[in-house]
Amino acid sequence: MNIQDMKKQFVKDLGQTGSQKDLEVLRVKYLGKKSEIYSSLRSLGQLDHEERKVMGAALNQLRGEIEAGLKSQEYELAQKEQTVLDFSEPGKKFEIGHKHPITQVYEELFEIAKTLGFSIADGPEVESDWYNFEALNMPKDHPARDTQDSFYIDESTVLRTQTSPVQIRYMEKHKPPIRIVVPGRTYRRDNDMTHTPMFHQLEGLLVDDRVTLADLKGVLTVFAKGIFGQDRKVRFRPHHFPFTEPSIEADVSCGLCGGKGCRSCKYSGWLEILGAGMVHPNVLKNVGLDFKKYQGFAFGMGVDRITMLKFDIDDTRMFFDNDLRFLEQF
Ligand code: PHE
Numbered sequence: 394m395n396i397q398d399m400k401k402q403f404v405k406d407l408g409q410t411g412s413q414k415d416l417e418v419l420r421v422k423y424l425g426k427k428s429e430i431y432s433s434l435r436s437l438g439q440l441d442h443e444e445r446k447v448m449g450a451a452l453n454q455l456r457g458e459i460e461a462g463l464k465s466q467e468y469e470l471a472q473k474e475q476t477v478l479d480f481s482e483p484g485k486k487f488e489i490g491h492k493h494p495i496t497q498v499y500e501e502l503f504e505i506a507k508t509l510g511f512s513i514a515d516g517p518e519v520e521s522d523w524y525n526f527e528a529l530n531m532p533k534d535h536p537a538r539d540t541q542d543s544f545y546i547d548e549s550t551v552l553r554t555q556t557s558p559v560q561i562r563y564m565e566k567h568k569p570p571i572r573i574v575v576p577g578r579t580y581r582r583d584n585d586m587t588h589t590p591m592f593h594q595l596e597g598l599l600v601d602d603r604v605t606l607a608d609l610k611g612v613l614t615v616f617a618k619g620i621f622g623q624d625r626k627v628r629f630r631p632h633h634f635p636f637t638e639p640s641i642e643a644d645v646s647c648g649l650c651g652g653k654g655c656r657s658c659k660y661s662g663w664l665e666i667l668g669a670g671m672v673h674p675n676v677l678k679n680v681g682l683d684f685k686k687y688q689g690f691a692f693g694m695g696v697d698r699i700t701m702l703k704f705d706i707d708d709t710r711m712f713f714d715n716d717l718r719f720l721e722q723f
Pocket of ligand 1: 554555556596634637641642668669670691692693694
């Protein structure tokens with residue numbers, strides 16, 4: 394067969410292919426070891442120099458055209474396969490994500506804060522010893538530092554152990570009246586069922602010239618009932634923090650037993666939810682505020698802990714395992 398005929402035959406054959414399999418058959422027929430092109434190429438050596446040059450070029454061109462033809466037909470067929478729609482096939486379900494339970498609780502807390510007129514502030518997670526401890530009335534040898542075992546970056550730099558340093562940073566820049574909540578990550582060297590090395594807090598700070606402990610109790614009650622439900626009871630106990638005086642802790646009545654006592658509340662009927670108090674005069678002094686004129690209150694809650702209590706989760710580490718079987722429940 395001469396080259397022109399071969400080309401015509403190929404184009405005809407190609408037009409009749411309907412599948413990838415047909416194409417493979419053509420490939421073997423035209424380019425395989427038993428094909429005419431292959432044997433012609435092999436016998437080029439028997440021709441004289443001029444003939445060989447002309448024939449070789451023509452055969453190679455034909456081979457190139459056949460390869461290109463096969464390729465474009467392969468593409469055409471693949472396109473066709475894809476556009477065959479089966480309307481009876483069930484639709485594909487899209488997986489839609491949702492907010493992490495801790496984010497959900499944060500947003501609820503922000504909502505409550507907003508109704509009380511608080512705005513949101515933030516500060517750095519890598520913090521100086523001054524802001525994290527000293528300015529908060531926790532000098533170097535203060536025993537309370539031991540209860541907040543820290544990750545030190547260097548001698549005077551820590552991963553903040555609490556969001557309280559933002560109290561200082563904010564009061565340095567803003568004059569009273571001050572009314573802020575501060576969400577953020579905090580870090581302590583702890584790791585067990587109820588503690589992870591990284592956890593979340595929400596700090597609150599209010600400073601003005603007529604602030605009392607009664608105001609604090611009112612605000613905390615609104616937060617506690619807003620998060621856990623209006624039917625829950627709230628109580629306050631005296632406590633100690635270096636940066637507040639007096640200091641208190643707030644408990645909410647256990648939702649599982651209604652306050653009668655069960656395993657969840659360690660048979661006390663109450664669940665501890667946060668620490669708080671009236672801003673210590675030394676703290677006001679450290680930011681240059683006249684502590685005779687201004688008072689304030691501050692509070693700090695563990696958002697992971699509150700989320701655990703709210704959803705009755707017993708292992709805080711689950712929040713960070715990224716196991717969808719867990720996260721999808723909230
Ligand atoms: N920073 C304290 C803690 O992490 C909580 C707290 C904040 C207490 C503000 C009193 C006032 O334990």
